[in-house]
Amino acid sequence: MNITAVAQRARVSTATVSRVINGTAIVSAETAERVREAIEALNFYPDINARALGSGRSGLYGLIISDITNPYFPELVKSFEDIAVEHGQDILIANTDYDPKRMEACVIRMLQRKVDGVAIMTSEMEDHLLRNFNNRQIPVIFMDTPKTVRGASTVRVDYAAGVQQAMDHLFSLNHRRIGFLSGPLALSSARVRADAFTDCLREHGVASDPRFVQEGDHRVEGGRAAMQRILDSGKLPTAVMASNDLTAIGAMGALHDAGLRIPEDISVIGFDDIELSAYTRPALTTLQVPRRELAETAFRSLYRGRNEEDVKRSLKREHVIQPKLIIRQSTALASKARSAK
């Protein structure tokens, strides 16, 4: 069931069949129709491996992430896959597990499969690995990397603006004693958020209390532990912001165990808007990172279709995406009584 069979049935050459399928050259309407009928009748679809070999394009796009088990990623993966499939492309997913060694293995897999582009959302990537892609003219886009990377496009989330929105929200609710549960500070994307927090406090003329800033690990357990440290410090903020939702969920657990009510006693605000945050009790106020948009931007930046538009669009090398404040039930007015305690 190959292209030759189709060609014979339609009484044309294989080249014509190929051209009808790909629309790469003008074929007369009747011939095209004959070919299409033959394809239909034989239930033929081309072997992508053969196509990739002949054309150099594999129709595969790599997506390197840290860990699909982190609830932030599935929606991103799904969106990325959706758009890819819409364009007749497939995706190859790879988890690095935050491990540089595995990152190297991932890159090699991508190269072997001859991906047409790679989107990367995980900590840092060593230069020599990136060069592999550059040398082969494989477009690369980093998602979520604050710094600009040579030889690659970036689409970053404007974390600072997000933190600012959150802080404005808290300030408008009369909060002044605000804590921050950061992500692992070794990650620059986590540092951006922590720094933005400090900046916001300064802008509002509030002195920051070092006890109120604790490092977590962007996971539930780290959030719980970080919150516990604040609780143990003796002095309580009226609100805490977490570097991501998992951290916030952990923090809420610690607060709950300490017998504190959210939001009456203390407000909590997260970051990311993972699906589950709508279902915690109380539902978590957070910053929505538009993952669909993130994925679409990344894919379009990589994809070079046959039409001009795509190519034109792909020229923009730096994209920024704005998070959006989602107000739910975990934040409320700072009660005077409490804040004076």
Added chain:
Amino acid sequence: MNITAVAQRARVSTATVSRVINGTAIVSAETAERVREAIEALNFYPDINARALGSGRSGLYGLIISDITNPYFPELVKSFEDIAVEHGQDILIANTDYDPKRMEACVIRMLQRKVDGVAIMTSEMEDHLLRNFNNRQIPVIFMDTPKTVRGASTVRVDYAAGVQQAMDHLFSLNHRRIGFLSGPLALSSARVRADAFTDCLREHGVASDPRFVQEGDHRVEGGRAAMQRILDSGKLPTAVMASNDLTAIGAMGALHDAGLRIPEDISVIGFDDIELSAYTRPALTTLQVPRRELAETAFRSLYRGRNEEDVKRSLKREHVIQPKLIIRQSTALASKARSAK
């Protein structure tokens, strides 16, 4: 940078290089060494597309799931990917979104990419689609399908045994008035659980109250709604079992809103043990479905390596996996006072 370059450098033919790489025939030690040096020196790795075309094996395994956004799946996907990569294979993920039309598109993608095997974990698959794989001798394994499928292996979770364990646990805690929040009853894998529940009650000689059994949708919102219906019915069970953890989480939300304490007023038990269930308040007692084992069994069933062992192992057509009860804080002794209320 292709096999010819390596062959020239090692002063052998491309066939010899191929054999050294794949170990498909005897090559003298010195020649092999020369070839390996050349490969090293040129930093060569074979083009998988070319290899797939020549050998018929793509080294790609398909994994068709409903929706990676459902927290049940990421761990499965990750495990599957891990084992595949360990064996030098890659995976192609496809979401059906519970939509038969998309299912067909997924199958076609798999066929075009010439996958070497397909693992399927989603509702049902039409026969004519399955036949596509059978005709091409592509092994297929269904995960989570209760019924045996002709022309495919299966690895199913013993849901009935899981429900039984949960019920035994509840009975041992003196619960008699037990509710059940099912999944969508159109799904046979959900029906299995609902039926097992009824059977368990009967075995323990307890009459089931129809008001206590409500249909959900295996998602948080459906669980919340189903629990609400029980609450609205006026009569309260002392414990509820949910068909999966998301349903249980929704139910806990509804109970929380109704001012009921878990587990003091009512016990809740889930199914699946998604990661988050350890972090709900209270932490959810549930049945762990060993996803890693599920993924491994599925992959091994599909993979046919070069050695005999793999082939032998792949002969077993039906596998069953046992869930395991994980007792956390959401279940406790039924209080006399309450249960008599």
Added chain:
DNA sequence: GGTGCTTGCTAAATCGGATGAATCCATGAT
């Protein structure tokens, strides 16, 4: 010395499409 069997390797066909160059054909211009 011939026969048969290994071992170690090569040349060439093959997989299934993509694609640049060449050809064919109809039309219109000169």
Added chain:
DNA sequence: ATCATGGATTCATCCGATTTAGCAAGCACC
């Protein structure tokens, strides 16, 4: 009538590996 034009199609080659058939050398045996 001749030729240029350009649209439609075919031819031949290529992509980069795998794999089959086959050859040559070495060895044992009678």
